Amino acid sequence: NAGVTQTPKFRILKIGQSMTLQCAQDMNHNYMYWYRQDPGMGLKLIYYSVGAGITDKGEVPNGYNVSRSTTEDFPLRLELAAPSQTSVYFCASSPGQGIGDTQYFGPGTRLTVL
Amino acid sequence: DQQVKQNSPSLSVQEGRISILNCDYTNSMFDYFLWYKKYPAEGPTFLISISSIKDKNEDGRFTVFLNKSAKHLSLHIVPSQPGDSAVYFCAARPLAQKLVFGQGTRLTINP
DSSP states (O other): OOOEEEEOSEEEEOTTOOEEEEEEESSOOSEEEEEEEOTTOOEEEEEEEEETTEEEEOSOOTTEEEOOSSSSBOOEEESSOOGGGOEEEEEEEESOSSTTOOOEEOOOEEEEEO | OOSEEOOOSEEEEETTSOEEEEEEEOOTTEEEEEEEEEOTTSOOEEEEEEETTOSEEEETTEEEEEETTTTEEEEEESSOOGGGOEEEEEEEEETTSOOEEOOOEEEEEEO
């Protein structure tokens, strides 16, 4: 199994550009998440999804959008990139949110906005 | 409002000795706690967890201790090995809710 995959690994954007970070999982997990990690900080939840067609905001959703049309894919959209969005982005998935349900993370996308 | 805090940004330990990583939390509704390990250029990977009904959970060289009255969690690694050098994140959540992560502690194991 590939687990959770993310593309691209690295990207440099100019201010105001847009892009989509791709995330896919092959574990048939219902829950999927997008986090960002800034230097010296923990992971902050941007958006999450409890199943296809259902998404909700996390702690830091401003400037981002998501969609979940299939169980496997959970893309994250940046519409107008800003320097404050320079970060490492991690996608994760889990079977549920009960005891014993752990999250599996992708390798991350390092985004720089100049 | 940092609900999960790892107050030590870094820790250096000699190979073969015990590594102790600490984590404090403020939300008394947290009932499930996890430790994740992260190598450079990789995503975090799950290491060990503990539910609030226990005070200790062991898995090989890794033991997690939970002190609910002090709202304190610790991860013990014995003996420490060079491959344990990584960033360790503590995470916690209330039942069926989203995880809250600490800032991470960078552990370096010296030969």
